[in-house]
Amino acid sequence: MEDIEEFEYQPRSVKDLFIEMKNIAELMVDLAYTSILFGDKEIAEEVLDLEERMDLLNYQMTLHAVLAARNVKEAEKVTSILQMANAIEDISNAAGDLAKMVLEGLEPHPVIKEAILESEEVIAKIVVSPDSILVGKTLGELDLATNTGVWIIAVRRGKRWIFGPDKDFKIKPHDVLIGRGTHTSIEHLKEIARGVIRVVGNERA
Secondary structure (H helix, E strand, O other): OOOHHHOOOOOOOHHHHHHHHHHHHHHHHHHHHHHHHHOOHHHHHHHHHHHHHHHHHHHHHHHHHHHHOOOHHHHHHHHHHHHHHHHHHHHHHHHHHHHHHHHOOOOOOHHHHHHHHOOOOEEEEEEOOOOOOOOOOEHHHHOHHHHOOOEEEEEEEOOEEEEOOOOOOEOOOOOEEEEEEOHHHHHHHHHHHHOOOOEEOOEEO
16 A cells, blocks of 8 residues: 555545545455455455555545544534545455455355355356357447346456456456346356357347
8 A cells, every 4th residue: 555654645526535435345345255255365365455445545535524624613524524434444344354364264154155145146257258249349338237237346367357347348258257246137147158148238249
């Protein structure tokens, strides 16, 4: 993490800080569960890297609040902002604790994995076949969250991991998508990824 003492303050809106903190916290939780489910230490390491980023964002939020509180009335207003930011950071810290379990080699009880797999939303690996309609298209073009109900939270390409891929990320053959969705939506996307189904939403091959 950047050294806080050497941190050069760059003004950002509270809204922008909250959006980034919220998005990072959600990604951390998904990745933490993924690291436990698959026993993947590389994903666990990414969770801890994101936790450091969250610490910096929370520091920026605190600094923003301090600079904004010029009197008691304004101080009262920023207190709720700080409480929300701290609550989001608590979530990220909890995700970090889960990741540390994986890095420390602690094998979770089978009940934990069963609970993750049997929840309403599950996390799964989806291997993309060269014959799939997904190949060569970006996540923005496919809009999988809308068209299949599956959110792609990470992609493994060979030995490389891409975490939180954006809309411009283009899928290649043999990519392994880490998706979050219902059992039905995950199975549907797996069929598309295998090339069995040639339709994604209203788009056809």
